[in-house]
Amino acid sequence: MGFDTRFCISFVALCCLCLLRGIQAMDNSELRLLDDLFQEYAQKSFPRQPRTGLLYNVSLPSNFTGVEVSIVRLRRGSFLSKGANYSDFFMPPRIYSVPIFTRLDIVYSNLGNLSSYYYNVPNYTFIAPVVGFNTYGSTNTTGPIGNLSSPVTKLNLTLFGDSILVKFHSISLQQREKVKCVMFYSNGMFEMANMTLQNMCAVRDQGHFSIVEQTPPSIPLGPKEKGSATLWRWWVFGFAVGVFGLLLFGFIIIMTIRIYRMRKIGKMEKEAEKNEGLDATNVGQSKMPIATFVRTQPALEHDYFP
């Protein structure tokens, strides 16, 4: 009994640990990696002498078919005084970027049909692809400004003027009231807002954006975690929970049987004490009264022989 209890307690503790580890592994690092990946391919797509103010298309590996990425290099002074109007984003003047680089690179992305692979909003469905942008400091050199072992500097933006406007092409909005802008900001903030009167989204920082429509109740949370590694982790987690559940179930059943049997034996012993006349023996799992000897011996009537 004591051993079983101790075993059970340590097993529960172990499983709690497993559970905590599982939850800790769930973060949006994969999405940050995606931004880094786009930035890296974008830098590689730059010609040796990139022209400032010219939007360059970025070529991506074949597993990103349907995703569009582009990059533009701007002078910081020009960006601050005139803003930028490229891709699906209209950026007004007075966007302040730190740390200070004389030039900055803006990497634009459109996740296309992979949008719902990376992002998910509970109770809503995307009615436009997820588009986004991130800004990086640019050294005054040509070609790649960084590689994996020396990541480039991502800039922080502060808007002193109007909001940045995000356009969505070829979207027909039947019921405008049901439609919302969603913002997955790079700092991890998630927001929802009404669309502007021009059917655009007004945003205050870099990140990824889309529009969604309310759907009947369904599916789970936030930026999605995907990929075989995650799936595998969930399988292991599910398996651990299953095994734990089975063990706990078995333990409870064994305990119940033991308690039941002990009570039954106790009762029987009491009964046995009352019916003292008969001895008891174990037959299978229950006690049976037995007679040790036959009380009235059959007597042979010797006298009756003729």
Ligand SMILES: *[C@@H]1O[C@H](CO)[C@@H](O)[C@H](O)[C@H]1NC(C)=O
């Ligand atoms: C960049 O890509 C877009 C969309 O795929 C295309 O319409 C445009 O012509 C491309 N621009 C260049 C310079 O290749």
Ligand SMILES: *[C@@H]1O[C@H](CO)[C@@H](O)[C@H](O)[C@H]1NC(C)=O
């Ligand atoms: C495409 O492959 C790269 C590695 O080459 C990987 O990091 C990325 O997640 C893959 N993309 C998709 C959509 O599977």
Ligand SMILES: *[C@@H]1O[C@H](CO)[C@@H](O)[C@H](O)[C@H]1NC(C)=O
């Ligand atoms: C996305 O669309 C492209 C064509 O535009 C297609 O080649 C690709 O397989 C699609 N990807 C997914 C995950 O549906």
Ligand SMILES: *[C@@H]1O[C@H](CO)[C@@H](O)[C@H](O)[C@H]1NC(C)=O
């Ligand atoms: C931004 O550029 C588009 C064309 O690319 C143009 O139609 C639009 O008027 C421009 N917006 C502003 C505010 O300059």
Ligand SMILES: *[C@@H]1O[C@H](CO)[C@@H](O)[C@H](O)[C@H]1NC(C)=O
């Ligand atoms: C950018 O913002 C992050 C958090 O929002 C902060 O940790 C970091 O120090 C900021 N960088 C600069 C250069 O201000």
Ligand SMILES: *[C@@H]1O[C@H](CO)[C@@H](O)[C@H](O)[C@H]1NC(C)=O
């Ligand atoms: C920075 O770039 C400009 C033109 O792109 C060039 O004239 C200048 O010499 C460069 N400065 C340095 C320090 O490389």
Ligand SMILES: *[C@@H]1O[C@H](CO)[C@@H](O)[C@H](O)[C@H]1NC(C)=O
């Ligand atoms: C990557 O960056 C490191 C450190 O700045 C540098 O030593 C290395 O040569 C770079 N590699 C490439 C392929 O540019």
Ligand SMILES: *[C@@H]1O[C@H](CO)[C@@H](O)[C@H](O)[C@H]1NC(C)=O
């Ligand atoms: C958003 O739009 C809905 C319906 O169009 C309206 O009731 C609500 O007040 C709006 N919210 C804000 C913050 O403007």
Ligand SMILES: *[C@@H]1O[C@H](CO)[C@@H](O)[C@H](O)[C@H]1NC(C)=O
């Ligand atoms: C989704 O909608 C259902 C019913 O309307 C609600 O109970 C649930 O809390 C919603 N889920 C989220 C994450 O808001």
